[in-house]
Amino acid sequence: MLDVKGGDEASFSELLQRYRTPVVNFLQRMVRDRATAEDLAQEVFLRIYRARKKYVPSAKFTTWLFRIATNLALNSLRDGRYHHLEVSLDAPADENTAPLDLPSKGRAADERLMDQDRSAFIRRAIEKLPEKQRAAVMMHKFQEMDYSEISEALGCSESALKSLLFRAYETLRVELAPLVGVPAESGMGKGAEI
């Protein structure tokens, strides 16, 4: 990022290449819509480009990146433009969000379908989480960010974040009980949000 700040255009391309997939996936989980997620991801990188001269490396770049992404996603959700995109467990999986790991030719069609169903089930369980819990899980589980980084990106204390994550994983444990292999109990933090 410091190279980008210095005006190195190639470094910006490198930055884009490195972070575009995590950012698009994060935003897709947040706004539950592929096209919107891509638009917002474009906005994230454009904001980074515009603010490159003012960048101060006081925090990790990923913290800054995901703070921008989180704010944009939450604002987009609060605008109310995507209310029709509420998740339904009966709805078919979005074709655009098919997993990348393409099945080998040798696998049976029913196995591939089962894998797709399983992936869609997990994806929908994550997308059903409340906004902040969803953002916290995405950064914690899929970006492997530290508690301090996530709490800074979400604007909450570390203890509040741990509580948020605990409730989110409890909800996921109950929702994904068929895959986790234990019978579902009453969720300790189901539907709860800070």
Add this chain to the structure above:
Amino acid sequence: MMCDKFSSEWLAYIDGRASITERERLESHSQVCAGCQRRALEYTQLWRVLDESPISEPSMGFNARIRARVAAEPKPHFWDGLLPTPRLALAMGLLLVLSAWFARVPVDTTTAQSDQDFRMIRDLRVLENYDVLRDFGALSEIPAASPAQKPATTPPGDDQRM
């Protein structure tokens, strides 16, 4: 049932962020607590299940669109760095307006002038007895001075002493 005391600590254990001390404490606890042992297994399994979550790549034209938008951004000029920030510009403007306003307000110099005159008069030794002399009634009865009458103005007491 999971122990409330350890409920939130299992998360750090599963994601590998727990310290060695915390790990040892949780492991020794799970040896004697069936509920926590079960929950630890569930979280481990959940962790593996979440790894199966699909990852989507951005569309083919993503980078091209970003580059086009970046190219459309106005290029920075060399004087951009010289321009003050809006806050600084506002502060400077206010300072300028206040300076101009103070410069236009007329200063009341009469008080300062009378103070200066008083100090000068007070310092003159000749006028030390000015108040006594001003109220000395006998002086007002003396006719206009002439060289011939001058000895008559001498106080009577002085003649007796001589």
